[in-house]
Amino acid sequence: MFRPVSERSIRVPEETLESRVRRVLQRVRVPGPAPLAGAALLLLLVGLLFLALQVRAIFSAQLQQEYVGLVLEAVERADTARAAALSLQNTPAADTQHQAAYREARIELAARLAALRALVSSSPMSAPSLPAAVLAPSATLGEASSALDSAYAWWRAERERASADVRERILSVSHTLIALSAIVFGVLITALGMYAKRNRQLLGISNEFEQASLHDPMTGLPNRRKLFAALEESANALASGARGSARIAVLYIDLDGFKRVNDTHGHRIGDEFLIAVSRRFRQAVRGGDLVARIGGDEFALLVREFSSDGELAVIAQRIIACVGETDAQMGLSIVRASIGIASFPDRVDDYWRLVAAADDTMYTVKRNGKNGYAFAPSA
Known part of the structure; x- marks a missing residue:
């Protein structure tokens, strides 16, 4: 009497080689690197734009520093003329020779102050200008000295501010470069990891294909x-x-x-x-x-x-x-x-x-x- 074997003990595989190929090909679907590459590219573009702006600002600050240096040199020349005038200020009226030297010192100071005022007026940054009254030879030496001291204090503070700004921007550029390097390194490591994972999957699929090509699909025996x-x-x-x-x-x-x-x-x-x-x-x-x-x-x-x-x-x-x-x-x-x-x-x-x-x-x-x-x- 025929007695069939239970399906629990024997299972007839109905999967053909073609369906197995389709099944294993579905497993090779590795999440594409497009989203990661897009995000990394966006970050790189933002970082490069930030770097470009920072470098431009650094160059601008350096130009400002150079201009401030020119103004401070003009202030020092005016200060030299002021010192000469101050040394001759108390000359007795009877001493005609020293009186003449004092007048020449005042004229020299007025010329230095005029040159300083013209330089400040041409400044690319907003800066307080020297009063026009101190340029006249009739202006008192105290007024000229006060205006010169104010200009020196303002431009010296401007030089310190510009130097601090350059240092801060250079530090920001270095941090940005480190961050961009980390992004590039991370993208490379991730890409290598995805490439290795894909290769492992392809190797596994290749092994399965080889296994299928060397074995009978129904019994599992070698062919x-x-x-x-x-x-x-x-x-x-x-x-x-x-x-x-x-x-x-x-x-x-x-x-x-x-x-x-x-x-x-x-x-x-x-x-x-x-x-x-x-x-x-x-x-x-x-x-x-x-x-x-x-x-x-x-x-x-x-x-x-x-x-x-x-x-x-x-x-x-x-x-x-x-x-x-x-x-x-x-x-x-x-x-x-x-x-x-x-x-x-x-x-x-x-x-x-x-x-x-x-x-x-x-x-x-x-x-x-x-x-x-x-x-x-x-x-």
């Missing part, structure tokens, strides 16, 4: 491509002497009566059988051996190392038992196994012909009654 790659690797190891005098063998397995399962019970039950027997094959083979699904109801087992034909016979018997146990579990009483065995280099002298030789031997078993195994004849 024909993986089998031949492993066969070539094992043969090359033999040729290099890495395994001494060891041999390799291929067991070609065909499920007798499997077509009747599909015809009688449907392909879903047939797929369940293939999945279940594949699971038993994996549990039955040795760790270093490889069992692959060639296609349909045909499998192949690569034995990478064995000591005698008796060892291969034991493996073949385990495979036959796996098929019988799966058939009994599902209550089919239909499926058995025919196995052809070929080994290299004793029975087959070319490892590329191992699978074909084992396949031919498997058909010999089928013609002789099925549900058994046989060894390929020696070359």
Whole structure:
């Protein structure tokens, strides 16, 4: 009586390779760097604009400092003239020579004050001008001295203010440069991190694609491509002497009566059988051996190392038992196994012909009654 395996114990994968490709491609969607790059670019532009304004202000402050220096030089020259006038101010009226020198000192002071007033009037900044009354030779020396002292105090304070402003703006520029450098460094680190993350995802997807290309999508067993790659690797190891005098063998397995399962019970039950027997094959083979699904109801087992034909016979018997146990579990009483065995280099002298030789031997078993195994004849 047919007894189907519960869906809890066997799950038929319905996902095709195409749907798997679409699924893994969806995982590569890494958040794009556009928002980060846009924000960083905006910050950089704002920072550069701020720097440009600060540099312009620094140049302007430096020009102001130079102009203040010119005014203070003019003040010092006027102060020199004032000192000369003050030294001759108390000259007796009878001393005509010193009186003449005093008048010349007053004229020189008036000229210096006029030059200072003209320089202050041309100032690019708002500054208090000298009173016009102090420029006349008739003005008292006290008025001229008071105006000169006021001008000196104001322009000296202006020089200190301009110097402090330049220092503050230079400090602001340095802080801005540090901030912009941090932004650029952060963007670079973030971009490298996103690039590394994307590469890891692409590597994972590439590995999954490779895994899908080398394995049967339904049973999860290696496919024909993986089998031949492993066969070539094992043969090359033999040729290099890495395994001494060891041999390799291929067991070609065909499920007798499997077509009747599909015809009688449907392909879903047939797929369940293939999945279940594949699971038993994996549990039955040795760790270093490889069992692959060639296609349909045909499998192949690569034995990478064995000591005698008796060892291969034991493996073949385990495979036959796996098929019988799966058939009994599902209550089919239909499926058995025919196995052809070929080994290299004793029975087959070319490892590329191992699978074909084992396949031919498997058909010999089928013609002789099925549900058994046989060894390929020696070359």
